[in-house]
Amino acid sequence: MKAKQIKARIISNQRRNGNYGHLEFESTVIAQQAQPGQFVNIKVNNTWDPLLRRPISIHGVSGSKVKIIYEIIGKGTQILSQRRPGEFLDIIGPLGHGFDCLRPDKSGQHKNIIVAGGMGVAPLVFLAEKLKLSKPLVLIGAATKKQILCLQEFKALGCAIKIATDDGSAGFKGRVTDLLNIVLGQVKPGSLFSCGPQPMLKAVARIACENKIPAQLSLEAHMACGVGACLGCEILTKTGYKSVCKDGPVFGSEELAW
Numbered sequence: 180m181k182a183k184q185i186k187a188r189i190i191s192n193q194r195r196n197g198n199y200g201h202l203e204f205e206s207t208v209i210a211q212q213a214q215p216g217q218f219v220n221i222k223v224n225n226t227w228d229p230l231l232r233r234p235i236s237i238h239g240v241s242g243s244k245v246k247i248i249y250e251i252i253g254k255g256t257q258i259l260s261q262r263r264p265g266e267f268l269d270i271i272g273p274l275g276h277g278f279d280c281l282r283p284d285k286s287g288q289h290k291n292i293i294v295a296g297g298m299g300v301a302p303l304v305f306l307a308e309k310l311k312l313s314k315p316l317v318l319i320g321a322a323t324k325k326q327i328l329c330l331q332e333f334k335a336l337g338c339a340i341k342i343a344t345d346d347g348s349a350g351f352k353g354r355v356t357d358l359l360n361i362v363l364g365q366v367k368p369g370s371l372f373s374c375g376p377q378p379m380l381k382a383v384a385r386i387a388c389e390n391k392i393p394a395q396l397s398l399e400a401h402m403a404c405g406v407g408a409c410l411g412c413e414i415l416t417k418t419g420y421k422s423v424c425k426d427g428p429v430f431g432s433e434e435l436a437w
């Protein structure tokens with residue numbers, strides 16, 4: 180399906196948990212086409228500054244509504260947080276190659292495990308919704324309790340959830356990948372799905388390889404065009420360089436050369 184450039188009306192834009200924004204916009208065309216793991220590229224205001232669009236994952240769709248969540252970390256996301264309901268955003272989407280939801284085992288014999296690190300949780304709620312018949316187990320990792328996002332959304336989908344925090348303020352004390360290793364001592368999953376910081380994804384890829392479990396990883400990269408034209412987001416795979424925006428952001432862990 181082809182991505183579209185649209186002017187989308189903002190339905191709501193709320194600040195939550197301090198530094199996070201939850202924004203809903205209206206777009207039948209994006210809502211109908213979006214797959215978990217795909218993203219939209221947003222022009223956050225109507226001027227040339229900032230020049231580049233900001234890539235943000237599709238967090239969910241409902242009817243003609245599309246939901247995103249974002250962390251306010253710099254100029255672009257700060258401006259985005261100030262946009263009001265009723266205003267219009269210039270958006271291109273849905274972009275990229277999302278998770279392959281047909282690959283996981285749906286027999287119920289093998290659980291699918293979703294591993295989320297920090298803001299990487301954003302596309303994984305949409306994925307959990309698509310996989311909910313297989314009752315995925317969700318491992319959420321964050322630095323501290325206050326930074327655990329989307330817990331209620333995963334609960335509402337009937338997912339089993341385990342938490343890891345670096346400081347031990349909630350759940351397992353340590354890295355979410357250490358928790359994954361413990362869980363794999365008890366459960367043999369059909370597939371792993373993950374999104375988060377690159378060191379975490381590298382660890383998930385290594386664990387998947389050691390345990391011979393297929394894994395799909397959603398990568399982040401600094402992007403400009405978002406459509407594979409500028410070569411600004413290339414990564415090395417076993418079959419040469421590929422663009423994260425067009426060939427990804429989701430890759431099979433076995434494809435990546437790291």
Ligand SMILES: Cc1cc2nc3c(=O)[nH]c(=O)nc-3n(C[C@H](O)[C@H](O)[C@H](O)COP(=O)(O)OP(=O)(O)OC[C@H]3O[C@@H](n4cnc5c(N)ncnc54)[C@H](O)[C@@H]3O)c2cc1C
Pocket residue numbers: 218233234235236237247248249250251252253254255256257298301302398399400401402428
């Ligand atoms: C495919 C994809 C999906 C994404 N989905 C989400 C999402 O759902 N929610 C969300 O909050 N963020 C998401 N991001 C990251 C988001 O695009 C950046 O946080 C955002 O562009 C920062 O813009 P800014 O102007 O606020 O910050 P800037 O001023 O541009 O940067 C502030 C700081 O963040 C770092 N940074 C900027 N962009 C990235 C990036 N792409 N990856 C890592 N570090 C970066 C910069 O190096 C700098 O240190 C996604 C990125 C990609 C590539």
Ligand code: FES
Pocket residue numbers: 401402403404405406407408409410411412413422423424425
């Ligand atoms: S951002 Fe231009 S090729 Fe990916």
